[in-house]
Amino acid sequence: MPAIKTVDLCWSTPDGQSVISNLNLTFKIERAGVVGRNGVGKTSLLRLLAGDCKATAGRIIVQGTTAMLRQSVHVRQDETIADLFGVAADLDVLRRAERSQASIDELSSADWSLDAKIATALASVRLDATPQTMLGRLSGGQRTRAAMAAVVLRQPDFLLLDEPTNNLDRDGRAALLELLGDWRAGAIIVSHDRELLDTMDAIVEMTTLGAMRYGGNWTQYRERKAIDLAALRHDLDVAERQIAEIARKNQLAVERKQRRDAAGNRKGARGDLPRILLGARKQRAENTGGDNARLGERQRAEASAAVIAAREQVEILQTMAINLTKTALPAAKVVLTVEHVTVGYKPAEPVIRDLSFTIVGPERIAMTGPNGSGKTTLLEVICGRIKPWTGRIVRTHDFAMLDQTVDLLDPDLSIVDNFKSLNKGSDEFACRTALARFQFKADAADQIVGTLSGGQLIRAGLASILGGTPPQLLILDEPTNHLDLDTIAAIETGLSAFDGALLVVSHDEAFLAAIGISRRMALSTDLKRQ
Numbered sequence: 001m002p003a004i005k006t007v008d009l010c011w012s013t014p015d016g017q018s019v020i021s022n023l024n025l026t027f028k029i030e031r032a033g034v035v036g037r038n039g040v041g042k043t044s045l046l047r048l049l050a051g052d053c054k055a056t057a058g059r060i061i062v063q064g065t066t067a068m069l070r071q072s073v074h075v076r077q078d079e080t081i082a083d084l085f086g087v088a089a090d091l092d093v094l095r096r097a098e099r100s101q102a103s104i105d106e107l108s109s110a111d112w113s114l115d116a117k118i119a120t121a122l123a124s125v126r127l128d129a130t131p132q133t134m135l136g137r138l139s140g141g142q143r144t145r146a147a148m149a150a151v152v153l154r155q156p157d158f159l160l161l162d163e164p165t166n167n168l169d170r171d172g173r174a175a176l177l178e179l180l181g182d183w184r185a186g187a188i189i190v191s192h193d194r195e196l197l198d199t200m201d202a203i204v205e206m207t208t209l210g211a212m213r214y215g216g217n218w219t220q221y222r223e224r225k226a227i228d229l230a231a232l233r234h235d236l237d238v239a240e241r242q243i244a245e246i247a248r249k250n251q252l253a254v255e256r257k258q259r260r261d262a263a264g265n266r267k268g269a270r271g272d273l274p275r276i277l278l279g280a281r282k283q284r285a286e287n288t289g290g291d292n293a294r295l296g297e298r299q300r301a302e303a304s305a306a307v308i309a310a311r312e313q314v315e316i317l318q319t320m321a322i323n324l325t326k327t328a329l330p331a332a333k334v335v336l337t338v339e340h341v342t343v344g345y346k347p348a349e350p351v352i353r354d355l356s357f358t359i360v361g362p363e364r365i366a367m368t369g370p371n372g373s374g375k376t377t378l379l380e381v382i383c384g385r386i387k388p389w390t391g392r393i394v395r396t397h398d399f400a401m402l403d404q405t406v407d408l409l410d411p412d413l414s415i416v417d418n419f420k421s422l423n424k425g426s427d428e429f430a431c432r433t434a435l436a437r438f439q440f441k442a443d444a445a446d447q448i449v450g451t452l453s454g455g456q457l458i459r460a461g462l463a464s465i466l467g468g469t470p471p472q473l474l475i476l477d478e479p480t481n482h483l484d485l486d487t488i489a490a491i492e493t494g495l496s497a498f499d500g501a502l503l504v505v506s507h508d509e510a511f512l513a514a515i516g517i518s519r520r521m522a523l524s525t526d527l528k529r530q
Contacts (some may be wrong), residue, residue, distance in 0.1 A: 038455025053198030141371030322494025
C-alpha cells in the first residue's frame with residue numbers, strides 16, 4: 001500500500017533558520033489538505049517529500065511514486081507542452097515511426113498509447129491544446145493547467161500540489177475539483193482555497209509548534225479546531241489565575257510576617273521580653289520566613305510550569321491589523337483613462353482590441369475573465385510596462401501596482417530596506433512600525449526578500465505599498481495568491497476601509513465580495529468586452 005511517512009523530520013534554511021522541526025506525519029491513499037500561516041514550512045514540506053531538497057535531520061519514507069505541481073511554472077519561449085511533459089523525444093520516435101524512419105530498438109520501446117494519454121491528461125484539466133502548443137503563448141493559468149496535466153500524465157501514487165488554484169479561472173478551478181474528485185491515488189495539497197479544502201479527506205495544520213492532523217474537510221476542521229482551542233485557552237486561563245492567586249497569597253503571608261516582626265521589635269525595644277526569649281523568637285521567625293519563601297517559590301515554579309505547558313499547546317498568533325492612511329481622493333477626480341487601446345505580443349494577433357474605460361474617484365473595479373483573456377497584459381499596459389499598439393493611457397501619478405511576482409521589491413535587499421526605498425523620507429521607527437502591522441516584527445523585517453515564501457513575499461509587497469501613504473489608485477493582480485486565510489481576512493478588512501480607487505484582478509469571489517467591488521469589467525478570449 002503506497003504511503004509517505006516523516007520521522008522526526010527537520011529542515012533549516014541555508015543560513016541556519018529552522019523551518020520544520022521534529023515533524024511526524026503519515027499520508028496514505030487520501031486527499032490531505034495542508035494549511036497554516038505563511039512561513040511555517042508548507043511548501044518546504046512538499047519539496048522534501050518530492051526529493052527536491054534534503055532534510056537537515058530525520059527521515060522520509062516514501063512507498064510509491066510522487067509528482068509535484070509547483071506554485072510557479074517557469075518556461076522558455078521555445079518550449080512546448082511536449083517539453084513540459086518530458087515526452088518530446090518519445091513523440092519524435094512515434095512521428096518517425098509513422099514515416100518508417102524509426103529503428104528497431106526505438107520501435108520496441110515506443111509507447112504507442114502516448115498520444116492518447118496526452119490527450120486524456122489535457123482533457124482532464126480542460127485545456128484546449130496539443131503537444132506542439134508553445135508554452136509562451138499560454139497565460140499563467142493555462143500554464144498551470146498544462147503543468148497539472150503533466151503531473152497527471154505520470155499517474156503517480158501521490159500528487160503533491162502547491163497552491164494549485166493560483167492563477168486558475170473559474171473553469172480551471174472546476175476542472176481541478178473534478179479531477180481530484182475522480183483521483184483514486186493519494187494527493188497532498190497545500191492550499192488556502194476554501195472551496196478546494198472542503199473536498200479533502202483530512203486536514204493537516206502546520207504551526208510553529210509542529211503539525212496536527214484532523215479528519216474530515218475544511219469546515220469540519222474549523223469546527224473541531226474551535227472546540228480544541230476553546231479547551232486549551234480555558235486550561236491556560238486556569239493556570240494563569242492560579243499563578244495570580246499564589247502570588248496574592250504569598251504577598252499576604254509576607255505582609256503578615258512583616259507585621260509580626262514589627263510588633264516583636266517594638267516589644268523588644270520597650271524591654272517587655274527577656275533577651276533570650278527575644279532571640280529565640282527572632283530565630284523562629286527567620287526559620288518560618290525561610291520555609292514560607294521556599295514554599296512560595298516552589299508553588300510559583302509549579303504554577304509557571306503549568307502555564308508554560310498550556311501555552312505550548314496554543315500557538316500565540318498575532319492578528320494582523322491593517323489601518324491605512326487616508327488618501328483623500330476626491331469623488332470627481334479621474335485617476336485612470338484607457339482610450340481605444342489595442343495591444344498584443346505578435347503582429348496581427350492582439351490580446352486586447354479597442355478597449356476604453358475610465359476610473360473616477362474611489363471606484364472599486366474587478367477585472368474578470370478566463371485565462372488568456374488579457375487581464376495581466378492590460379495591467380502591464382496601464383502601468384507603462386508595455387506600450388499599446390494604438391490608443392493611449394492617462395493615469396494619475398499617484399498609483400501603485402502589486403503584481404503576482406511582486407516585482408516592485410528588490411530580492412537582494414531586506415524587507416525594511418525595500419520599504420525605505422519605496423517610501424522616501426520614512427525614518428527607521430516609521431518603517432518598522434508599519435512593517436510590524438503586517439507581522440514583520442523585529443528581526444523578521446530584516447529578512448532578505450529573495451528568501452521569503454510566496455505568502456510572505458505578497459505580504460511584504462502589500463506592506464511596502466500600504467504601510468506608508470497609500471496611493472490614490474491601487475492595482476492588484478491576484479493579491480490573495482499564496483496568502484494564508486488569516487492574512488486574507490486582515491487584508492479584506494484593511495481594503496474595505498481604503499478610500500482610494502481599486503482595480504483588482506482576482507478569481508477569488510469571496511475576496512471581491514469582502515472588499516466591496518462596485519463595478520465589474522469582464523474580458524473574454526474573443527477580444528470583446530462582455
